[in-house]
Amino acid sequence: GDLAAILTNLNEHDVLFIDEIHRLNRQVEEILYPAMEDYALDIMIGKGPSARSIRLDLPHFTLIGATTRAGLLTSPLRDRFGLIQRLDLYKPADIALILTRYAGLLGVGIDADGLEVLSTRCRGTPRVAIRLLRRMRDYAQIIGDNVINREICDIGLKALDIDEIGLDGNDRLIMRIIAEMYDGGPVGLDTLAASTGEDAVTIEDIYEPYLMQIGFIAKTPRGRILTRGGYEHLGLPYSLRDNPRRVSDAQITLNELLDGQGDL
The missing domain is CATH 3.40.50.300 (P-loop containing nucleotide triphosphate hydrolases)
Incomplete structure (x- = not known):
């Protein structure tokens, strides 16, 4: 109706x-x-x-x-759709244009350094960039003379627990649990959800896609594994050789890719 x-x-x-x-x-x-x-x-x-x-x-x-x-x-x-298109993540330069316009709507100044920080920590998503801009506006009004610069962004993003590539505490918690509790994986989605205290749908729809896009976790036939990039970002030693499950699972994934059947 x-x-x-x-x-x-x-x-x-x-x-x-x-x-x-x-x-x-x-x-x-x-x-x-x-x-x-x-x-x-x-x-x-x-x-x-x-x-x-x-x-x-x-x-x-x-x-x-x-x-x-x-x-x-x-x-x-x-x-029935006449045209089907896939949209990629926004590039930092495009995000900067959006932030510049929105900063004007909010009545707050933002310099080139502030634009660079926010545009590289928003996961390539405008709504995330605008959310971060609003929070940095709050800091700028109190301690930054109503101008968002690199110093304001560093203070605000640290308070929000957002690191230099845009990962928050939940992203890092998921990766750390895979690394430390399950020896880097593989680990199933439901098990990972129970270990993190997050809903499985939330992990799969919100956190996992970006972590996969930047190559920090990978899907295999037996579950999620933490990649070398994920280990390095956490500052942990990469332990593929020490975990027979990961060696076996990585070999399965490699074979599928070579056969053109891999789905990471």
Whole structure:
């Protein structure tokens, strides 16, 4: 009902954006099918044998769906999109432009050094960059003459427990538990969640993707392992040779990659 109301209130050439589109249930998806194909909305009136369908014409509009889990989209919905694109993380230069504009909206100054620090510690994500900018604004107003510079960022980010590449305490906790409690892995998601006290979905959707993108953890057929880069970031000695499980698991992963079947 809510989606039908939104569709019927669209104007010509409007854009309808649905975030996390993979969460739509099947019934809602079926409402979208005729809207995407024929710019029409089918509505059932009545119940039982007397029920009938009425088709309402919709204005021409553009539907944009966003998701970080494209594999969860049903094939009928995915195939109806005319264009499918993958978006990469923002580069620091692009983040700096966003931060400059948003700093103006917040009424706070930010110099080149402050932009460099925040744009390299935000995981390439604008919403994270803006969140950090807001917190640095608070520090700048109190101790920085309303200007965000490198010194303000260093003080504020240290208080937030965010390191030089944007990892927070939870990221490092996940890596340290894999390294110290499970000898670098492999360790299953549910086991890791129980050990960290975090929900498994939270680890898989929030923390794990970025740690994998920067090469600090890897997925193998038997679970997650901490890579050499992860060990080095924690300041721990890399212990692959000391852990037969990791040697065996790393060999499995290597063989899959050579066969073109690896999925890290």
